[in-house]
Amino acid sequence: MEPANTEFELRGVNHLALVCSDMKQTVDFYSGVLGMPLVKTIELPMGWGQHFFFDCGGGNALAFFWFPDAPEAVPGVSAPRTLPERGELLSAIGSMNHVAIDVPPERIEEYRDKLLAKGLDVGVVLNHDDSEFGVSPEMHDGVFVRSIYFKDPDGILLEFAAWTRDLSETSAVRHEPKTAADRTV
Incomplete structure (x- = not known):
């Protein structure tokens, strides 16, 4: 029996949106290596970048933004070092x-x-x-x-x-x- 949410009917995570440095490399990894189907691609308006979605099972998606001017990652700050x-x-x-x-x-x-x-x-x-x-x-x-x-x-x-x-x-x-x-x- 799952704990009941009495406030909202939540059905899980729709998608988690992350930021990548190279969308092609990201597609190659998530679809090619992990086998996640690429299910939706979006070109953002005004040259802002791209937003791609991968099916990660169970009705959930993992999404990535690619921004042409995104700052570099800082290991130990933006993500664990290892x-x-x-x-x-x-x-x-x-x-x-x-x-x-x-x-x-x-x-x-x-x-x-x-x-x-x-x-x-x-x-x-x-x-x-x-x-x-x-x-x-x-x-x-x-x-x-x-x-x-x-x-x-x-x-x-x-x-x-x-x-x-x-x-x-x-x-x-x-x-x-x-x-x-x-x-x-």
Whole structure:
């Protein structure tokens, strides 16, 4: 049973819009490497750029803007510098940290092998749990999601994530939210 939203009838993420440096390279990666069909292309008015949409399954889309005058990415600010298991997760307030795409749990190792065979730098399979460091070297009943991380040609951090249990069955919400006063910067 899913938690009920009593305010709005939300049906999931329609699309997430990111910014790329090279639309052709982005199409080659998302359609050619990841197999996402390109479903809509838009030329923005007044030479502002392009906006392309890829089907990422489940009725969801991943979209990209290409702007001819976009500022360069700043690793460690606009996105994490490297993969999470290599010690970097930080990105700036208001940035997009990573995109997690849902995959079947039984295929996570197969998908990692496929990405490696396509020449991508892919992290190890992470078993996310509630332990001190949030990951376990092996699968166990406390693992709630398994995932692998990799980057697209612009350094956007991507994750293939596979839920391993229904989070509504147990109390998965047990931490008090931090405030701006809790920041160390």
